[in-house]
Amino acid sequence: xxxxxxxxxxxxxxxxxxxxxxxxxxxxxxxxxxxxxxxxxxxxxxxxxxxxxxxxxxxxxxxxxxxxxxxxxxxxxxxxxxxxxxxxxxxxxxxxxxxxxxxxxxxxxxxxxxxxxxxxxxxxxxxxxxxxxxxxxxxxxxxxxxxxxxxxxx
Amino acid sequence: xxxxxxxxxxxxxxxxxxxxxxxxxxxxxxxxxxxxxxxxxxxxxxxxxxxxxxxxxxxxxxxxxxxxxxxxxxxxxxxxxxxxxxxxxxxxxxxxxxxxxxxxxxxxxxxxxxxxxxxxxxxxxxxxxxxxxxxxxxxxxxxxxxxxxxxxxxxxxxxxxxxxxxxxxxxxxxxxxxxxxxxxxxxxxxxxxxxxxxxxxxxxxxxxxxxxxxxxxxxxxxxxxxxxxxxxxxxxxxxxxxxxxxxxxxxxxxxxxxxxxxxxxxxxxxxxxxxxxxxxxxxxxxxxxxxxxxxxxxxxxxxxxxxxxxxxxxxxxxxxxxxxxxxxxxxxxxxxxxxxxxxxxxxxxxxxxxxxxxxxxxxxxxxxxxxxxxxxxxxxxxxxxxxxxxxxxxxxxxxxxxxxxxxxxxxxxxxxxxxxxxxxxxxxxxxxxxxxxxxxxxxxxxxxxxxxxxxxxxxxxxxxxxxxxxxxxxxxxxxxxxxxxxxxxxxxxxxxxxxxxxxxxxxxxxxxxxxxxxxxxxxxxxxxxxxxxxxxxxxxxxxxxxxxxxxxxxxxxxxxxxxxxxxxxxxxxxxxxxxxxxxxxxxxxxxxxxxxxxxxxxxxxxxxxxxxxxxxxxxxxxxxxxxxxxxxxxxxxxxxxxxxxxxxxxxxxxxxxxxxxxxxxxxxxxxxxxxxxxxxxxxxxxxxxxxxxxxxxxxxxxxxxxxxxxxxxxxxxxxxxxxxxxxxxxxxxxxxxxxxxxxxxxxxxxxxxxxxxxxxxxxxxxxxxx
Numbered sequence: 001x002x003x004x005x006x007x008x009x010x011x012x013x014x015x016x017x018x019x020x021x022x023x024x025x026x027x028x029x030x031x032x033x034x035x036x037x038x039x040x041x042x043x044x045x046x047x048x049x050x051x052x053x054x055x056x057x058x059x060x061x062x063x064x065x066x067x068x069x070x071x072x073x074x075x076x077x078x079x080x081x082x083x084x085x086x087x088x089x090x091x092x093x094x095x096x097x098x099x100x101x102x103x104x105x106x107x108x109x110x111x112x113x114x115x116x117x118x119x120x121x122x123x124x125x126x127x128x129x130x131x132x133x134x135x136x137x138x139x140x141x142x143x144x145x146x147x148x149x150x151x152x153x154x
Numbered sequence: 155x156x157x158x159x160x161x162x163x164x165x166x167x168x169x170x171x172x173x174x175x176x177x178x179x180x181x182x183x184x185x186x187x188x189x190x191x192x193x194x195x196x197x198x199x200x201x202x203x204x205x206x207x208x209x210x211x212x213x214x215x216x217x218x219x220x221x222x223x224x225x226x227x228x229x230x231x232x233x234x235x236x237x238x239x240x241x242x243x244x245x246x247x248x249x250x251x252x253x254x255x256x257x258x259x260x261x262x263x264x265x266x267x268x269x270x271x272x273x274x275x276x277x278x279x280x281x282x283x284x285x286x287x288x289x290x291x292x293x294x295x296x297x298x299x300x301x302x303x304x305x306x307x308x309x310x311x312x313x314x315x316x317x318x319x320x321x322x323x324x325x326x327x328x329x330x331x332x333x334x335x336x337x338x339x340x341x342x343x344x345x346x347x348x349x350x351x352x353x354x355x356x357x358x359x360x361x362x363x364x365x366x367x368x369x370x371x372x373x374x375x376x377x378x379x380x381x382x383x384x385x386x387x388x389x390x391x392x393x394x395x396x397x398x399x400x401x402x403x404x405x406x407x408x409x410x411x412x413x414x415x416x417x418x419x420x421x422x423x424x425x426x427x428x429x430x431x432x433x434x435x436x437x438x439x440x441x442x443x444x445x446x447x448x449x450x451x452x453x454x455x456x457x458x459x460x461x462x463x464x465x466x467x468x469x470x471x472x473x474x475x476x477x478x479x480x481x482x483x484x485x486x487x488x489x490x491x492x493x494x495x496x497x498x499x500x501x502x503x504x505x506x507x508x509x510x511x512x513x514x515x516x517x518x519x520x521x522x523x524x525x526x527x528x529x530x531x532x533x534x535x536x537x538x539x540x541x542x543x544x545x546x547x548x549x550x551x552x553x554x555x556x557x558x559x560x561x562x563x564x565x566x567x568x569x570x571x572x573x574x575x576x577x578x579x580x581x582x583x584x585x586x587x588x589x590x591x592x593x594x595x596x597x598x599x600x601x602x603x604x605x606x607x608x609x610x611x612x613x614x615x616x617x618x619x620x621x622x623x624x625x626x627x628x629x630x631x632x633x634x635x636x637x638x639x640x641x642x643x644x645x646x647x648x649x650x651x652x653x654x655x656x657x658x659x660x661x662x663x664x665x666x667x668x669x670x671x672x673x674x675x676x677x678x679x680x681x682x683x684x685x686x687x688x689x690x691x692x693x694x695x696x697x698x699x700x701x702x703x704x705x706x707x708x709x710x711x712x713x714x715x716x717x718x719x720x721x722x723x724x725x726x727x728x729x730x731x732x733x734x735x736x737x738x739x740x741x742x743x744x745x746x747x748x749x750x751x752x753x754x755x756x757x758x759x760x761x762x763x764x765x766x767x768x769x770x771x772x773x774x775x776x777x778x779x780x781x782x783x784x785x786x787x788x789x790x791x792x793x794x795x796x797x798x799x800x801x802x803x804x805x806x807x808x809x810x811x812x813x814x815x816x817x818x819x820x821x822x823x824x825x826x827x828x829x830x831x832x833x834x835x836x837x838x839x840x841x842x843x844x845x846x847x848x849x850x851x852x853x854x855x856x857x858x859x860x861x862x863x864x865x866x867x868x869x870x871x872x873x874x875x876x877x878x879x880x881x882x883x884x885x886x887x888x889x890x891x892x893x894x895x896x897x898x899x900x901x902x903x904x905x906x907x908x909x910x911x912x913x914x915x916x917x918x919x920x921x922x923x924x
Contacts, residue, residue, distance in 0.1 A: 028442040037594070038597065040596055040597055086372075090363065090371075093824070095366075095367060097232075097563070097564060098366060102370075131862070134515055
């Protein structure tokens with residue numbers, strides 16, 4: 001039996017393979033499809049979620065890892081950092097196809113929430129380097145994160 | 155960036171009508187604008203002659219409800235260009251509707267929309283007039299209905315922001331209130347339509363926020379794998395690693411023992427021509443994705459790999475270079491190159507080669523199908539719903555009209571999702587299993603079984619005259635043709651392929667010859683964003699830079715001299731077979747004036763000669779390239795800095811684009827930004843190789859694409875204000891990036907890379923060189 005809090009709600013899984021990656025638990029068993037598959041090997045960041053507030057690539061992390069923990073997906077991402085980022089994503093019209101953007105936001109939210117200083121653009125790039133965007137929205141992502149950071153700082 | 159508003163008082167409605175006729179796409183609208191057609195499309199929402207309160211749909215693109223909600227069909231696929239916002243925005247503008255009351259509905263595959271083939275950078279340039287007509291038709295009928303209600307002449311009434319108004323009497327009525335009555339008005343003919351003037355545009359040339367943005371950032375947007383049907387099974391397919399190989403035996407009982415695996419299905423191997431057939435293989439059908447993947451892991455298949463078993467991409471590379479270095483098929487000759495070469499003089503030559511590439515959209519191919527004895531319903535992220543419909547119908551031996559194809563959002567396309575083989579797989583499996591089936595491709599499946607971008611070699615020779623300009627220029631390309639996918643005998647480039655930046659070379663050189671050499675494909679070849687322009691622009695723009703340096707001249711001045719005076723390059727007069735991307739050569743000539751203008755604009759913006767000097771640690775350089783493709787013109791100035799250890803940084807890319815009328819300027823900017831990153835990906839990393847017929851790469855570790863750290867620090871996009879008819883945008887930005895980047899690397903390091911990608915070369919500082 002796995003007990004996982006998902007976006008604030010306690011879920012119990014009685015007969016689930018505990019080695020199933022969290023990605024497929026979320027998508028196939030909870031129909032939380034905002035977390036997306038792209039590489040399956042932890043290489044691209046598309047499937048990024050938070051487990052107890054930490055960044056996790058859900059495609060390679062077994063469900064058992066989250067037992068007794070708290071999972072946040074894009075559907076449950078909230079709070080002032082998330083709000084500032086979503087606002088900036090609107091302002092800069094960041095997405096193109098949009099497929100990677102949930103993962104980008106999960107990474108960006110973690111970055112700003114856990115950073116206690118103003119980040120240089122190199123620091124932002126290196127923190128976001130695990131999230132691939134094939135459409136190439138990187139410069140707008142950088143602008144949006146920087147704008148959200150300023151808003152949060154003020 | 156600039157957001158120009160097209161505002162040319164000389165542009166008249168007559169211009170646009172002319173475009174309509176010449177564009178040849180009025181058919182979609184002419185066929186569709188009767189209520190009858192619309193009724194059959196959307197039975198639940200349509201005007202019913204008997205009932206006055208039903209919603210009204212003047213044509214297939216527009217449905218207006220009594221509460222004023224305006225539903226507009228997006229008939230093109232959204233893969234990141236913003237087209238789901240841009241074309242409906244044009245309809246709404248032409249109606250003078252309130253954008254906040256617009257609901258966008260994605261159109262299923264249906265020939266009545268006209269072409270839905272969302273590739274070739276065609277959505278705006280080929281459909282703008284049809285959707286303007288759709289909007290204008292609706293506006294005319296709303297005005298007619300209000301005029302009738304008020305017993306006033308229609309000419310005194312006008313539409314304004316979701317209402318019809320009569321200025322003199324200050325009467326007004328909302329769109330919704332008059333919708334039912336409007337439905338009974340006669341449909342105006344095209345020549346009765348009064349289209350808005352550019353001055354009257356509310357949204358066109360300005361843009362609206364992306365319709366899908368909120369869904370994207372809250373996670374509710376629906377892509378291919380997000381379709382969940384009751385009783386649905388998940389399938390993954392083990393395909394033969396060698397194209398066309400046949401499964402001889404497999405350990406079925408072992409796989410069936412894996413928890414959650416329910417069935418194995420043998421899909422017969424595809425035979426040439428592969429076209430859009432399912433490739434075949436062993437499908438694992440399971441209750442969920444993880445079980446299917448576990449079953450796949452347990453599966454062992456013995457293959458008969460077939461005739462491509464010895465394919466080696468390194469040997470093919472050498473063969474392509476050989477092909478490019480020997481006499482080929484002449485596709486264009488101006489003057490007499492051989493005679494000019496025989497005169498002697500300074501002779502420069504260079505050979506370039508570029509490998510196969512995979513598309514790798516972030517969303518891998520996937521599709522969900524439900525099939526009955528006489529019908530099929532498929533949900534898929536496809537760029538080409540109608541060819542999906544036809545391909546699925548053919549595979550299931552159904553009539554196309556009995557196959558429904560619903561289009562989800564696409565997690566990137568880049569040409570991969572123009573090939574509906576994965577939809578065919580889902581449909582075949584759903585029939586076999588007797589339940590809805592969702593096929594998902596892993597990243598390895600995607601990379602190893604793509605419709606690959608052609609590998610290529612290009613050879614150039616030129617003789618320079620006393621002032622350093624070429625008096626003769628020979629260029630030859632050899633590449634694996636797309637034709638192979640559809641005809642196994644195909645070994646040479648088509649006129650269309652050669653016309654992507656090669657037979658249409660716009661340089662003013664008295665003796666110029668363009669040739670194509672044969673190639674021998676062993677993979678499915680397909681079009682990838684900007685297609686043959688990738689290697690053609692690479693060769694032409696790098697060789698131009700090489701000549702400038704050989705002549706001791708400034709590359710920008712030299713490139714402008716090569717392009718020559720503003721003129722229209724008349725390929726027809728030269729006897730060149732040229733399709734001009736399906737566009738009219740009268741409306742879209744090869745205009746060297748526009749080519750020069752984007753080049754000079756990008757150069758001005760970059761302040762070309764004012765960059766910071768190289769330091770001991772950083773070698774700085776600037777490179778330029780300019781290219782016309784898909785009727786549009788783009789120039790790139792790329793700034794690089796190369797560290798001692800050979801790390802490549804790209805501080806800035808300056809882009810100038812002339813895309814004619816920019817309907818949604820911010821999305822044009824976004825496409826240019828994305829194209830720059832796409833170009834960096836292919837230039838720095840892009841390389842698919844094969845040994846023993848098998849593609850060697852499988853994921854982002856061995857087929858990397860640009861990440862945030864590889865992206866330019868800054869991308870400046872400047873749109874040349876224009877009221878010319880719109881050109882393509884989505885692909886246009888890709889071709890010049892790689893050559894500009896390589897020219898910049900040469901400027902910075904003195905290293906001339908002629909074989910892509912860059913990561914196969916050492917850019918570290920040679921300690922003996924300084």
